[in-house]
Amino acid sequence: MQLLGGGVVAASYPTLIEPRWLKVQRETVALQRVRLPHPVRVLLLSDLHRSNVVPYSMIEAAIDLGLAQKPDLICLTGDFITRGVEVDLAPYSAVLRRLSSAAPTYAVLGNHDGGHWAGARRGFTEHSVMDRILEDSAVHLLHNRSMTAQVRDSRLQFVGVADLWSLETDADRAFSGVDVGSPVILLSHNPDSKEILARRPWDLMLSGHTHGGQVILPLVGPRYAPVADMRFVAGLGEWNSRWIYVTRGVGNVGSVRLRCRPEVNILEVS
Template structure:
């Protein structure tokens, strides 16, 4: 069995499991409410075409109606699942079912509007690095991750995120993987949008697992053609007034293309390193090689969780580093929650974000 076939099977299984878990409470409640199995039949009819499409995600050329129906239905189910508990509690405390579900519906609508139309939050962090050259004091690195250009993040929306980063007049800008969701139809669109990134020392990207659900080489060519340097197990030296910074990128872990040692092989001695690694599970390897800062994504911060409670996050099934800034010894890791979504087009407790990391001397 080829690596791509194993990846496809794993992706299909994960999607099917998530679809089942997400829909089950809603479908059971609707079946109870209607006293018929029709909601279960309808859920199957909505989900089946999209799940069948995932057998060949690399060859998808355009989002079909089944994509919009399935993802929209799953998002509605997720919101229902999250709000069903509070609604039941309200009823238990004496609130009528009508009022409880009216409030739940209003919250659902607000969540949907915020996900589809809301802008990612801008998160700013300071990372202190020992031995940082004075010329790099205050050096600002922008990060956009998990764009997932597709039906719910079209080119125009991605371009609006790019414009927000450009307005910050950054020193360096990075893209940490999962530029598209799947299929070939959005490759050129996302490349055009991200090709608009501007920073004093350039734009750099690494590949994510979703980027190989299509022709990854085509994506790399389109990005490079538009001025975004894609770092696949390699690095470059950035010079600023005589001071140097090593910027490296690691390739995708899902398809076993990652090689941290190779990415850092040409790092000059004593030069601080910034490593772009879509998968935060590569952080221990980066720390072992004394990488000062690793920028990751992949987890979406769980995408759906309990607001304010990071421990109750679906991201924990993916990585122990779920979202935000971490430090181990002299090495830092920032896990970006991402700007886009995958699967259900909804977020709860894990807002979309753009990030700016400012380097300071320790």
């Protein structure tokens, strides 16, 4: 009987326990091209995937954990939803507004949030619903555009691009007006977009999309990481004298995680 109980717990761990078992993942990023006079604390949340397997309570728990770290700035790198039918505007805006009330918050959209890829998979064919949710929550949506943030004596530029799979990425528009004299943080949902953005002046790219692989099997590695370049599935990596940081994300697809806990990320950028 005891053996049976242990078996049930082991079987339910990847579906019922680990997908909700949030942690804070910390990283220090020393920019290579232009440095900041003092470190700026950035909270990164991604792949919230509000759906029938990711309730608002899970997203609120991630926000609680992130805001407790007292971030200077907040970045959200897409996949707010999994499918269009599962989203309600007002409650989601209220949840996200907690972030923008605490610190300037910048966002880009992911492949699930609407557009070419989502439209072919029972999602939104365009992203006006997510646009409205973010607007109502006072989150700055950087859909092929940039904004500047001032934190004490540090000036940071944020550039956001549309998702690679949405086929809406417009690097010319996104980087127009970017000043190479101060650091540039690029928000791009899919880390594979680095190649088409290789000639642009960015110092640190923040991405999600991979969910860190979601299920990491011994000897096999990540089971779910829909990227071509498997060097950038989770964590900090160097690429052409700049940094790419990929978060394992908050939510999930399919209600499963194994050896890949959901996370909120705190980056000390200098």
